[in-house]
Amino acid sequence: MEGKKFDINSIIGFVLIFGILLWFLYQNQPTEEEIEAEKAKTEQVEKAKEEQESTATPVVEETPTVDLTDSTALAQYKGSLGAFAYSATIPSAGDDITTFENELVKFKVSNKGGQIVEAVLKKYSTYDSVPVYLVKDGNASFNLNISTTDNRTLNTENLYFEPSLSESGENQILSMKLKASDNQYLEYRYELKPDGYLVDFTIRSQGLDNVLNSSQPVQLDWKQKGIRHSKSIEYENRYTRLTYMHDGKTSKLGQGDSDDDTDSNVSWISYRQHFFSTILINPAEFSNASFTSEKLFEEESKEEKYTKQYTSSIPLEVQGGELNYNMHWYYGPTDARVFKKYKDFNLADSIPFGWGIFGFINKHVFTPLYDFLSSVFPYGIAIIVMTILVRLVMSPVTYKSYLSQAKMKVIKPEVTEISQKYKDNAMKKQQETMKLYRKAGVSPMSGCIPALMQLPIFYALFMFFPTAFMLRQKPFLWAKDLSSYDTIYEFPEGFSIPFYGDHVSLFPILASVAIFFYMRMTTGQQQAMQQPTQEGMPDMGKMMKVMIYISPLMMLFFFNNYASGLSLYYFISNLITIVIMLVIKNYIIDEDKIHAKIQENKKKPKKESKFQRKMREMMEQAEAQKKKK
Structure with missing residues (x-):
């Protein structure tokens, strides 16, 4: 037949x-030799850091959390802040939350650190009908490590900012100021339009030319753990990845347990959680940035809450004694149709279409x-x-x-x-x-x-x-x-x-x-x-x-x-x-x-x-x- x-x-x-x-x-799967080489590289970096720390000039340790209602503790706290001691005297110097939102997304910003502590997408839900959160329960942190002229090192995530919420037309503007005085401050400025997922984000200082140590850059450290949204954490993790654009091309960290990289001329960094992304955009480009990605679970599990942990470390140059960076945050779906609204930033390149001719198709x-x-x-x-x-x-x-x-x-x-x-x-x-x-x-x-x-x-x-x-x-x-x-x-x-x-x-x-x-x-x-x-x-x-x-x-x-x-x-x-x-x-x-x-x-x-x-x-x-x- x-x-x-x-x-x-x-x-x-x-x-x-x-x-x-x-x-x-499987082409990106590391070999045993590559794994061993990566371990050796990590050990060398850690050793170099230890040697550098042992020879560095002593600095003030990380500012501890303090009860601002305790006068004795408050006095000690203010003494550790140096020029920013003024920030501890403002009425709002506490763990209060300021909320701003539009029809698509809702943000909560804490006075402590002036950072977003909750970001929820209103129109989407997880596999078990829970709203999609990109930031929640301390899974993210945004910190500036600042060296001052009086030989102090301060971390903004532990300092208290003064909030001011206003409107400009239909846009909501939230100003978070870390004050050295009424006319001297470090400001985080968030501006949200009524119909988008993009938040204009500015970091700038005023009158701090005698406070900031111009010889050392301010170190921006951004960390985030990817919150699970799908029924299968293994399946979701396949498409959960740190991606960034540099010199007009897109690169990404490995899909395995851990990976790191360093690059220059970085215009955006995407923490992709399969169908949702948190993206930090700098149209003027960061001169250089270092990234890490670490898998947070071992195997398929219904209880695991997080997929990967991402970190980015970025030096911000102090120009003329001041900081001035005009950037954007994107908290939203990894959707080519939505990214069309922000085509100037080429965010669609963060979607894993595939490489070469496959991605083009x-x-x-x-x-x-x-x-x-x-x-x-x-x-x-x-x-x-x-x-x-x-x-x-x-x-x-x-x-x-x-x-x-x-x-x-x-x-x-x-x-x-x-x-x-x-x-x-x-x-x-x-x-x-x-x-x-x-x-x-x-x-x-x-x-x-x-x-x-x-x-x-x-x-x-x-x-x-x-x-x-x-x-x-x-x-x-x-x-x-x-x-x-x-x-x-x-x-x-x-x-x-x-x-x-x-x-x-x-x-x-x-x-x-x-x-x-x-x-x-x-x-x-x-x-x-x-x-x-x-x-x-x-x-x-x-x-x-x-x-x-x-x-x-x-x-x-x-x-x-x-x-x-x-x-x-x-x-x-x-x-x-x-x-x-x-x-x-x-x-x-x-x-x-x-x-x-x-x-x-x-x-x-x-x-x-x-x-x-x-x-x-x-x-x-x-x-x-x-x-x-």
């Missing part, structure tokens, strides 16, 4: 696609295409429509692949005849086979190349569905969230299948079944692609039989924990491809006409390319040497 025939080109294509995909996923093709389709159709239907469009665009590639298989099928009897005639002379058999291919105008690799041409589409979609914000919490059929895996059954508490997970997803099962029948059909199109097995060589027929079952099994395990929208795409895609190939086979390709055309091609003189001539000469030389021996 024709259904039992096997197409080695299709199999090679699938194997290459899976192999390259796995290489992409996602950013400029799939994202705008799906954005349009989802505005017309329900989100699940939009995926199906997009799948149909993609398969129609790729149908010429499918046709080329099938046509190549049909040509190989037509000349199979002649290939078999050559194999039998020169079964004892492998070199001659190869020469005659290549000669036949050349005369017939057939290339055995032409069936594999179309499969490789589809690789950019395959990998681009692999990155698109898990990171497309527009799919977040959008249901379709039994899937509650197309950006995450669907669940039709959960295993008992504590039970999990290695590499598979603690649940059963239906869309990957359907996709695996579809790819199984697709492979059965494609491997049955062309028995000619399977050459007779030579002695000492592996039996390709048996290998292809195994691959028919291994490939769907790989998909079943691999996609069980990935976005259900991706599995839905591959399920529909394989069904459509099967239909297209059936139409091509039964209504478009005529094997009798192909045979007649090949016979005509064989009568025409064929001009050898330089490569073909070189290969022929090398084979002839090898054959001559073999005869001499």
Whole structure:
């Protein structure tokens, strides 16, 4: 039966696609040597810091928290502040909170440190219907480490700022001042517009030219732990990453347990928590900055609250005795549609579209295409429509692949005849086979190349569905969230299948079944692609039989924990491809006409390319040497 025939080109294509995909996923995994080198590097840095601290001029220790109602404690506290002792005398010098908000986001700013201590996105909720918080319960800190002219070191996160909330038109303005006197202060200025996630943020000083030590930069230290928002912390962590832009290009820290880096000319720093981001933007660029990222959990857990901890250390130059930095905060969704409002900052580059051509396809093709389709159709239907469009665009590639298989099928009897005639002379058999291919105008690799041409589409979609914000919490059929895996059954508490997970997803099962029948059909199109097995060589027929079952099994395990929208795409895609190939086979390709055309091609003189001539000469030389021996 024709259904039992096997197409080695299709199999090679699938194997290459899976192999390259796995290489992409694991290329950033550190080797043991790299881990050891990183440990050695960290130890050297720590040692250098200790040596530097041991030789440095003694400074005042970190300012402790103090009860400002205790007169004795207050006097001691003021003595430790030096020029900023005035800040302890203002009426609002306490742990009070000032709130400012718009329709999208709400902020709470503490007098202590003048920093944002709570940021909540009003229009979004987590998987368990809790509002999405980016800052809460002390998970973030923003501190300036200041060296003063009287040889003190002060940390602003422990000092008290005076708040002043006002309005300018529809904008809300919050001024937080750390005062040395009424006319001398360090100010954090927040300005929030009514319809956005961007907060204008200014750090500036006034009258502190005799207070700030101009010979040493003010050190900005920003830390934040990513708050968990998804049902699976492992899945969310895959797309949780510190990303930053420098010199007009984007870089990111590793996805593993810990990583660090230092760069110059940094224009923004993004603490991405999968679908939500906190971004510090400096259009004038930081001259340099150092970053760290550390994973905060060991394994999948329902109790873990945080994914990663990020830190950024940035020196701020004191110019003319004063500080003056005009920046922005972004607290909001990692959504390309929202980032369009702030296109001057290129925030869309913080979205993990993929690198190179894959990122280009996602950013400029799939994202705008799906954005349009989802505005017309329900989100699940939009995926199906997009799948149909993609398969129609790729149908010429499918046709080329099938046509190549049909040509190989037509000349199979002649290939078999050559194999039998020169079964004892492998070199001659190869020469005659290549000669036949050349005369017939057939290339055995032409069936594999179309499969490789589809690789950019395959990998681009692999990155698109898990990171497309527009799919977040959008249901379709039994899937509650197309950006995450669907669940039709959960295993008992504590039970999990290695590499598979603690649940059963239906869309990957359907996709695996579809790819199984697709492979059965494609491997049955062309028995000619399977050459007779030579002695000492592996039996390709048996290998292809195994691959028919291994490939769907790989998909079943691999996609069980990935976005259900991706599995839905591959399920529909394989069904459509099967239909297209059936139409091509039964209504478009005529094997009798192909045979007649090949016979005509064989009568025409064929001009050898330089490569073909070189290969022929090398084979002839090898054959001559073999005869001499």
